[in-house]
Every structure is written in structure tokens, then in C-alpha cells.
Amino acid sequence: MSILNTEPPTTQSAPPALELSSISKHFGGVRALEDVSLRVYPGEVLALVGDNGAGKSTLIKTIAGINIPDSGTISCAGTEVKIDSPRHSMAHGIQTVYQDLALCDNLDTVQNLFLGREIYSPFGRRLQRAAMESRARQVLADLGVSTLRDLSAPVGNLSGGQRQSVAICRSVLWEPKVVLLDEPTAALGVAQRKQVLELIVRLRATNHAVIVVSHDLADVQEVADRVAVMRLGRKVAEFTRGGYDRAQLVSAITGLGVAASQPSAGETT
Ligand SMILES: Nc1ncnc2c1ncn2[C@@H]1O[C@H](COP(=O)(O)OP(=O)(O)OP(=O)(O)O)[C@@H](O)[C@H]1O
Numbered sequence: 001m002s003i004l005n006t007e008p009p010t011t012q013s014a015p016p017a018l019e020l021s022s023i024s025k026h027f028g029g030v031r032a033l034e035d036v037s038l039r040v041y042p043g044e045v046l047a048l049v050g051d052n053g054a055g056k057s058t059l060i061k062t063i064a065g066i067n068i069p070d071s072g073t074i075s076c077a078g079t080e081v082k083i084d085s086p087r088h089s090m091a092h093g094i095q096t097v098y099q100d101l102a103l104c105d106n107l108d109t110v111q112n113l114f115l116g117r118e119i120y121s122p123f124g125r126r127l128q129r130a131a132m133e134s135r136a137r138q139v140l141a142d143l144g145v146s147t148l149r150d151l152s153a154p155v156g157n158l159s160g161g162q163r164q165s166v167a168i169c170r171s172v173l174w175e176p177k178v179v180l181l182d183e184p185t186a187a188l189g190v191a192q193r194k195q196v197l198e199l200i201v202r203l204r205a206t207n208h209a210v211i212v213v214s215h216d217l218a219d220v221q222e223v224a225d226r227v228a229v230m231r232l233g234r235k236v237a238e239f240t241r242g243g244y245d246r247a248q249l250v251s252a253i254t255g256l257g258v259a260a261s262q263p264s265a266g267e268t269t
């Protein structure tokens with residue numbers, strides 16, 4: 001039967017890298033988020049799923065400091081924080097990779113990775129290309145990205161999977177604790193999707209807390225330690241790896257069938 005488990009999957013001694021408590025957000029009469037609570041631990045991948053309009057992007061944007069919640073609290077590593085802007089979100093160790101990736105197509109991989117925080121020589125303000133390239137290669141190697149060899153090619157020439165890899169590596173250069181990925185495998189072919197999923201696994205292995213929004217339930221089942229299901233602005237179910245099947249996930253998303261009959265903590269509070 002359905003397991004609506006709000007507990008973390010393993011015995012965690014550290015506090016959650018990120019915890020949301022009773023977050024609500026309305027846009028006029030639209031209830032985009034209602035009393036949403038969730039947490040993600042270092043070294044854990046939490047998938048956020050739900051139908052169109054369920055509130056997933058609103059939730060990501062709330063953590064990223066683009067939306068300001070009407071009520072509720074956000075804590076990082078056990079300390080309540082105020083996230084009023086993207087700058088605050090980043091300052092608390094949160095990096096967000098949006099679906100459009102915001103890469104500059106005419107610039108190469110190294111330039112994109114260091115956009116806005118280029119390394120200069122201490123005197124003379126000369127750009128330290130070699131230092132940036134070596135740091136770039138290190139991050140790519142740490143994350144197991146082997147398909148990006150020519151770091152001098154414009155990223156506009158790269159494949160969708162490679163571009164996604166550049167965007168994720170760019171976020172990791174800021175040494176975040178939490179990485180938010182909005183639809184990282186959308187519109188990718190099979191091989192490229194696999195690359196990006198491997199990258200997510202690597203983020204987990206390097207102790208990042210990862211929240212990934214996805215409509216691809218196969219990807220979710222493959223990569224997520226836990227899955228939070230959103231419906232009409234509420235978190236209606238939470239599943240732990242190995243504790244659910246595809247049918248249960250689908251019925252939680254749609255509100256029809258087996259899992260829908262099981263209330264979650266989000267629905268009862
Ligand atoms: N800035 C906004 N102004 C008004 N309404 C908004 C705004 N942002 C989101 N909404 C509304 O909030 C609800 C949740 O939208 P959201 O984009 O979070 O859904 P989603 O789960 O990301 O959907 P999708 O899978 O289609 O991306 C929708 O009804 C949407 O129209």
C-alpha cells in the first residue's frame with residue numbers, strides 16, 4: 001500500500017540543510033502554496049512532482065528568494081533565516097538552476113562558469129584565464145562531467161545535456177549547500193538525460209542537498225531518495241525510495257485512486 005512517509009529516509013544526525021515549515025503563498029485569489037512543509041538533508045535528493053500548476057516552481061522561487069511567502073518559515077542547517085531576495089538565498093548557500101539555464105551562448109564554458117566573478121591578477125587586473133580553466137576542470141572532474149572537453153567552444157554549440165551540465169557546475173562553483181534544479185532533464189534525449197542524472201547523483205555524493213523538480217517519473221524513481229507530491233498548492237504525499245510504485249505516485253499526483261485515499265501530514269494540518 002501507499003507509504004506517506006514524512007520522515008527522512010535514513011538516520012540523520014545533522015539538521016536538514018533546508019527546512020520549510022507551513023509555507024503559504026497566494027497570488028490574488030490563487031492559492032499557489034498552502035501550508036507546505038518539507039526538508040532536505042545534506043547528501044539527499046528530494047524530488048518535487050505534481051501536475052501543471054501544482055505549485056512546484058512557486059516553491060522553488062520561494063526558496064530562491066524570488067517569491068516572498070505570505071507565512072511560514074525557512075531554516076538552513078537548523079537556523080531560521082529570512083530569504084527576501086535571490087542574494088539572500090545565495091548567501092544562505094542555496095543555488096538555483098532554472099530551466100532556461102541563463103547561459104550566454106556566445107561565451108565559452110569557462111567564461112560562463114565564471115560570469116560575474118572572473119579571477120583577475122592581484123595587480124593590473126589581468127584576467128587569469130589559466131586559473132579559471134584549471135578550477136573549471138577541477139569542478140567538472142569532481143562532478144564526473146567527462147563530455148565537456150573543449151572548454152573554449154561557445155556554449156551555444158553544446159548539446160542540451162552539456163549545457164545543463166555547465167549550468168549545474170556553475171552553481172557548484174559557488175560552493176552551495178543546497179542546489180535547486182527546475183526540470184533539468186526536460187527536452188533531453190536518453191543519453192543526455194542519463195548524463196544529467198549521473199550529475200545529480202554526484203551532487204548527492206558530494207554532500208549537497210538537492211531538490212529537483214521533474215515531470216519524468218522514471219527519472220524521479222531512479223534518482224530521488226524521497227519524493228514530495230504537490231497538488232493544488234499543497235504537499236499531499238511524500239514517498240521514500242523503495243516504498244512506492246509508479247501507480248501510487250501517479251494517483252498521488254492526480255488525486256485519483258489508491259494514494260489519494262491516504263491523507264498526508266500536509267493535508268491533515
Ligand atoms: N507570479 C504569479 N502571479 C500569479 N499567479 C501565479 C504566479 N506564479 C504562479 N502563479 C500561479 O500559481 C499556481 C502554481 O504555479 P506554478 O508555476 O508554481 O506551478 P508548477 O507546479 O510549477 O506547474 P508546471 O508544472 O506547469 O510548471 C498556478 O495557478 C499559477 O498560475
Ligand SMILES: [Mg+2]
Nearest residue numbers: 053056057058
Ligand atoms: Mg513550473
